[in-house]
Amino acid sequence: MRYQAVGCADIQASSLALGCMRMSSLSSQAAGQVLQQCQELGINFFDHADIYGQGQAERVFGQAIKDLGIDRQSIYLQSKCGIRQGYFDFSKQHIVQSVEGILDRLQTDYLDFLLLHRPDALVEPEEVAEAFDQLARQGKVRYFGVSNHNPAQISLLQTYVDQPLVANQLQFGPAHTPMLDAGLNVNMLNDAASMRDGGTIEFCRQANITIQPWSPFQVDLEQGLFLNHPNFAGLSQQLAKMAEERSVSVEAVVIAWLMRHPAKMQPILGSMNPERLAKMADGLAIELTRPEWYEIYRSAGHVLP
Numbered sequence: 001m002r003y004q005a006v007g008c009a010d011i012q013a014s015s016l017a018l019g020c021m022r023m024s025s026l027s028s029q030a031a032g033q034v035l036q037q038c039q040e041l042g043i044n045f046f047d048h049a050d051i052y053g054q055g056q057a058e059r060v061f062g063q064a065i066k067d068l069g070i071d072r073q074s075i076y077l078q079s080k081c082g083i084r085q086g087y088f089d090f091s092k093q094h095i096v097q098s099v100e101g102i103l104d105r106l107q108t109d110y111l112d113f114l115l116l117h118r119p120d121a122l123v124e125p126e127e128v129a130e131a132f133d134q135l136a137r138q139g140k141v142r143y144f145g146v147s148n149h150n151p152a153q154i155s156l157l158q159t160y161v162d163q164p165l166v167a168n169q170l171q172f173g174p175a176h177t178p179m180l181d182a183g184l185n186v187n188m189l190n191d192a193a194s195m196r197d198g199g200t201i202e203f204c205r206q207a208n209i210t211i212q213p214w215s216p217f218q219v220d221l222e223q224g225l226f227l228n229h230p231n232f233a234g235l236s237q238q239l240a241k242m243a244e245e246r247s248v249s250v251e252a253v254v255i256a257w258l259m260r261h262p263a264k265m266q267p268i269l270g271s272m273n274p275e276r277l278a279k280m281a282d283g284l285a286i287e288l289t290r291p292e293w294y295e296i297y298r299s300a301g302h303v304l305p
């Protein structure tokens with residue numbers, strides 16, 4: 001495993017994190033097998049959200065950690081709040097109450113990281129600042145960040161919030177690259193030139209905010225996996241070719257592609273299959289060349305100007 005800081009949080013976080021969204025349907029025994037594999041692979045960073053399985057993912061995880069006797073201090077726990085049924089809510093009351101529920105379900109008394117899950121159009125950054133101050137003062141949250149936020153939204157929050165925002169979680173993978181496309185097509189008239197994210201990669205690199213790619217193996221949450229997806233046949237073929245050349249799995253090449261970007265991203269892996277997680281971790285040992293990285297990007301259907 002490789003380890004890295006998360007933004008200015010000078011910790012030894014595993015460069016690959018386990019996303020626990022899909023843990024809600026597992027028995028605590030099956031969840032325990034996934035967590036044991038994480039221990040063996042050196043994965044010490046776990047991503048949650050209060051809404052995953054309506055809290056069930058956090059419950060299953062909290063119990064499995066307890067059953068396995070894993071030392072709380074040896075792992076980093078991250079969760080997210082702010083999404084409610086049909087709306088978003090960054091009010092102080094909701095943020096503080098959400099953390100209470102998260103801590104209870106995870107059976108812990110502190111979170112290492114709390115992220116605001118999706119931008120709330122009605123955000124009042126002064127209230128967010130009050131919520132973060134209270135949670136930090138009470139020792140309930142160590143570090144704060146955001147998810148699915150653009151640069152202007154982060155700057156607005158950071159103007160009021162005293163704690164540095166250290167992470168921004170965004171969908172990113174070979175089949176989902178709007179964060180790259182616009183930057184590669186500046187001032188062009190093609191569709192790829194449309195700026196959909198406000199220059200998030202460049203902003204986060206400049207502001208020392210770690211990008212955490214979510215769903216790295218999906219087209220999106222509706223269309224599912226890109227491997228063998230009819231719209232991404234070229235990508236699957238290219239990944240299979242490179243995997244064969246290096247005698248590794250396709251999953252390892254995908255991880256190598258994510259890690260080759262110099263932004264020092266921390267991918268959030270969603271697999272609940274211990275063998276697949278091991279294949280992904282192999283990707284950390286692979287250094288793709290610049291032409292190879294671009295070849296994978298182009299094989300997903302992107303044309304360079």
Ligand SMILES: NC(=O)c1ccc[n+]([C@@H]2O[C@H](COP(=O)([O-])OP(=O)(O)OC[C@H]3O[C@@H](n4cnc5c(N)ncnc54)[C@H](OP(=O)(O)O)[C@@H]3O)[C@@H](O)[C@H]2O)c1
Nearest residue numbers: 019020021047147214215216217218268269270271272273
């Ligand atoms: N911030 C946000 O808005 C947001 C949104 C969505 C997700 N997330 C976070 O991101 C994490 C990862 O999301 P995700 O689960 O969609 O990520 P993912 O790693 O792209 O997908 C994992 C899913 O794909 C399946 N899969 C099947 N074949 C696979 C293969 N060959 N390689 C890899 N996966 C394969 C896995 O099944 P198996 O379990 O059988 O391997 C699993 O169901 C979540 O757990 C959550 O923490 C954040």
